[in-house]
Amino acid sequence: MLEVKDLHVTVEGKAILKGLDLTVQPGEVHAIMGPNGAGKSTLSAVIAGKDGYEVTQGSILFEGQDVLEMEIEERARAGLLLGFQYPIEIPGVKNIYLLKAALNAAREARGEGEIPAPEFMKLVREKSAEMQMDPSFLQRAVNEGFSGGEKKRNEILQMLVLQPKLAMLDEIDSGLDIDAMKVVANGVNSLRSADRAILLVTHYQRLLNHIEPDRVHVLVDGRIVKSGDKSLALELEARGYDWVLEESVA
Amino acid sequence: MSAPERFLERLNARRENDPSWVAARRQAGAARFAAVGFPTRRDEAWKYTDVRAIAEGDFALAADAEFLAERLAACALELDAHRLVLVDGRFNAELSSLDALPAGVSVTPLSQALEANHEQVGGSLGRLAGVDFSAFTALNTAFADEGAVVRLAPGTVVDKPIYVVLISRANEQAVMSHPRVLIEAGARSEATVIEHYAGESGAANFTNVVTEALLERGAIVNHYKLQEAALGDLHVASIHVDQSRDSRFNSFNLNLGGSLVRTDLVTDLNAEGAEAAYYGLFFLQGRQHVDNHTLVNHNAPRTFSNESYKGILDDRSHGVFNGKVYVKKDAQQIEAYQNNANLLLSDRAEIDTKPELVIYADDVKCSHGATTGQLDEEAVYALRTRGIDVAMARGLLTLAFAGEVMEQVKLNEIAERVERAVAGRLPERFNLADLVETAEAVQEA
Numbered sequence: 254m255l256e257v258k259d260l261h262v263t264v265e266g267k268a269i270l271k272g273l274d275l276t277v278q279p280g281e282v283h284a285i286m287g288p289n290g291a292g293k294s295t296l297s298a299v300i301a302g303k304d305g306y307e308v309t310q311g312s313i314l315f316e317g318q319d320v321l322e323m324e325i326e327e328r329a330r331a332g333l334l335l336g337f338q339y340p341i342e343i344p345g346v347k348n349i350y351l352l353k354a355a356l357n358a359a360r361e362a363r364g365e366g367e368i369p370a371p372e373f374m375k376l377v378r379e380k381s382a383e384m385q386m387d388p389s390f391l392q393r394a395v396n397e398g399f400s401g402g403e404k405k406r407n408e409i410l411q412m413l414v415l416q417p418k419l420a421m422l423d424e425i426d427s428g429l430d431i432d433a434m435k436v437v438a439n440g441v442n443s444l445r446s447a448d449r450a451i452l453l454v455t456h457y458q459r460l461l462n463h464i465e466p467d468r469v470h471v472l473v474d475g476r477i478v479k480s481g482d483k484s485l486a487l488e489l490e491a492r493g494y495d496w497v498l499e500e501s502v503a
Numbered sequence: 504m505s506a507p508e509r510f511l512e513r514l515n516a517r518r519e520n521d522p523s524w525v526a527a528r529r530q531a532g533a534a535r536f537a538a539v540g541f542p543t544r545r546d547e548a549w550k551y552t553d554v555r556a557i558a559e560g561d562f563a564l565a566a567d568a569e570f571l572a573e574r575l576a577a578c579a580l581e582l583d584a585h586r587l588v589l590v591d592g593r594f595n596a597e598l599s600s601l602d603a604l605p606a607g608v609s610v611t612p613l614s615q616a617l618e619a620n621h622e623q624v625g626g627s628l629g630r631l632a633g634v635d636f637s638a639f640t641a642l643n644t645a646f647a648d649e650g651a652v653v654r655l656a657p658g659t660v661v662d663k664p665i666y667v668v669l670i671s672r673a674n675e676q677a678v679m680s681h682p683r684v685l686i687e688a689g690a691r692s693e694a695t696v697i698e699h700y701a702g703e704s705g706a707a708n709f710t711n712v713v714t715e716a717l718l719e720r721g722a723i724v725n726h727y728k729l730q731e732a733a734l735g736d737l738h739v740a741s742i743h744v745d746q747s748r749d750s751r752f753n754s755f756n757l758n759l760g761g762s763l764v765r766t767d768l769v770t771d772l773n774a775e776g777a778e779a780a781y782y783g784l785f786f787l788q789g790r791q792h793v794d795n796h797t798l799v800n801h802n803a804p805r806t807f808s809n810e811s812y813k814g815i816l817d818d819r820s821h822g823v824f825n826g827k828v829y830v831k832k833d834a835q836q837i838e839a840y841q842n843n844a845n846l847l848l849s850d851r852a853e854i855d856t857k858p859e860l861v862i863y864a865d866d867v868k869c870s871h872g873a874t875t876g877q878l879d880e881e882a883v884y885a886l887r888t889r890g891i892d893v894a895m896a897r898g899l900l901t902l903a904f905a906g907e908v909m910e911q912v913k914l915n916e917i918a919e920r921v922e923r924a925v926a927g928r929l930p931e932r933f934n935l936a937d938l939v940e941t942a943e944a945v946q947e948a
């Protein structure tokens with residue numbers, strides 16, 4: 254589904270990703286862990302298409318398509334969606350507008366017609382309820398004045414409505430209290446299916462208690478230096494990153 | 504014949520049945536107008552606005568007020584209100600509904616007010632907008648024989664909005680109208696007054712309106728000017744407000760229509776606790792020209808004003824914002840905030856903005872600013888990552904920009920109407936009209 258090969262990325266002339274490889278198959282959940290500044294957000298931003306990142310080497314394929322050749326919105330319509338570490342506020346743009354415009358764009362790309370209004374209303378109300386968000390949030394401007402936890406729930410709400418094939422969630426667990434964590438984790442788990450995949454960036458095992466990963470990768474200094482199953486996350490939690498570094502240098 | 508002479512000639516053709524004091528006023532207005540003539544761009548206050556399209560026009564006075572109810576329904580707000588309808592400046596009784604006014608409130612067509620109770624009207628009419636304010640107020644004074652007189656007895660809170668609809672028809676011969684609106688709000692009274700300019704799309708008339716509002720102690724008036732005239736209409740307006748102690752005037756000046764539009768808004772805050780809020784929105788396309796001149800006079804200590812005007816300009820449109828705040832000597836501890844923000848959607852659109860503070864007191868809190876810019880690229884990116892294309896992302900952000908003013912509009916029918924109009928008139932590529940409707944449906948469900 255997603256194939257990242259030998260990816261080298263520089264930002265303002267500074268090398269951030271230095272030969273990163275990652276393959277995600279349909280149905281899988283991958284977790285990426287690693288110290289601050291390792292390049293985790295950079296990886297997801299490059300896949301989503303953010304400006305200012307220069308790919309100097311390597312490739313990204315999504316369902317066989319060359320992602321780097323696609324416009325930002327094409328990537329999203331193809332089913333590649335990024336949940337931001339720091340969701341921005343968009344004053345004045347109502348959540349409901351964003352959801353409807355985004356959903357119709359994806360449907361149009363798939364050759365489906367616009368979603369009928371009643372169906373859309375039902376869908377967004379249902380999904381808000383799943384995220385335990387009051388329907389009044391739909392009429393509020395995107396993330397404006399939302400608490401940290403509400404912003405994260407709002408990211409997942411978008412995912413639930415848009416049903417991406419590959420959801421990349423960058424530190425979706427930061428800033429969540431225990432209850433909100435469960436709500437968010439349930440939301441993410443409901444996205445799981447045999448033909449979808451999830452890429453989680455996180456620092457904490459506690460998220461992985463709720464969303465069990467198939468693979469765990471350690472990203473250090475622009476490379477994936479170790480991969481394993483879910484037990485690797487537990488080991489990292491207990492021992493930190495130093496031992497991985499030493500192992501990879503050795 | 505000079506332009507002023509040509510205009511004034513129409514005055515002689517009017518049916519003469521004015522009381523003598525009205526006739527005297529007309530003469531004063533006509534004399535003043537004849538003396539000063541139409542302003543030119545050499546006049547500082549008209550530097551950016553060329554009124555030749557008016558001065559060189561040929562405008563008759565409407566002979567009747569006929570207008571089909573269906574047509575009115577098509578352009579008026581769907582609003583539970585006390586309604587007074589003027590068609591090309593003439594009162595249409597059938598389309599109006601003024602029967603259910605609560606005690607203490609009167610809403611009268613100016614013609615009837617002049618006839619029935621001229622002493623009382625005579626006292627207030629023209630008190631704030633004298634013939635020397637501008638050539639256009641002089642011209643209005645010469646001609647005004649119709650309009651709306653709104654009176655609120657002390658302590659009256661009006662249950663529903665007072666809705667004045669001013670229709671401009673697509674006439675064979677272009678017409679001019681000089682409506683006059685007078686609002687007298689007694690102590691602690693409260694009302695919402697809407698002036699809605701609308702009409703037929705082919706209209707190319709000249710409207711020259713003067714509004715005066717007198718607010719006694721503690722009165723609250725919400726004043727909406729929703730200008731949706733046809734794109735061929737010429738529109739000049741001045742609004743004059745006089746505020747006593749603890750009164751509050753909320754002005755919403757919403758401009759979507761007209762080819763040449765000029766609005767002057769002047770408020771005198773004359774006693775402690777008086778407060779004025781000015782909210783403005785203009786959305787211009789094609790070659791529309793809209794000029795807003797606002798002035799707040801802080802004449803007394805502890806008076807407050809807050810102004811926010813937003814402009815969205817597309818194509819080759821031209822906007823003008825000139826906002827002045829004047830703080831009189833010894834008007835201490837006042838607060839005055841003013842802001843004008845503009846969004847240019849096209850390289851060829853133009854905005855001239857000039858916020859001005861003139862302060863003769865030293866203990867004041869004031870700020871003013873003007874910004875003109877493009878859309879937030881960070882937000883465009885965030886929307887694109889959800890699959891929304893650049894055009895629609897820009898459309899959404901443009902709507903959001905207008906939304907910051909519309910949030911202040913407490914009257915839902917107007918907020919929705921304007922939001923729809925903005926969404927619907929955004930370049931087609933943005934395609935937002937349908938989106939807005941769904942969102943409203945979701946809210947209502």
Ligand SMILES: Nc1ncnc2c1ncn2[C@@H]1O[C@H](COP(=O)(O)OP(=O)(O)OP(=O)(O)O)[C@@H](O)[C@H]1O
Pocket residue numbers: 264265269287288289290291292293294295296305338
């Ligand atoms: N726009 C930028 N300009 C300069 N440096 C940048 C920019 N974006 C990222 N970087 C640098 O790239 C490196 C990787 O940043 P990135 O945000 O990808 O880290 P991360 O692994 O997500 O860290 P964290 O765990 O703190 O979120 C950091 O050193 C960061 O300072």
Ligand SMILES: [Mg+2]
Pocket residue numbers: 293294295338423
């Ligand atoms: Mg990060």
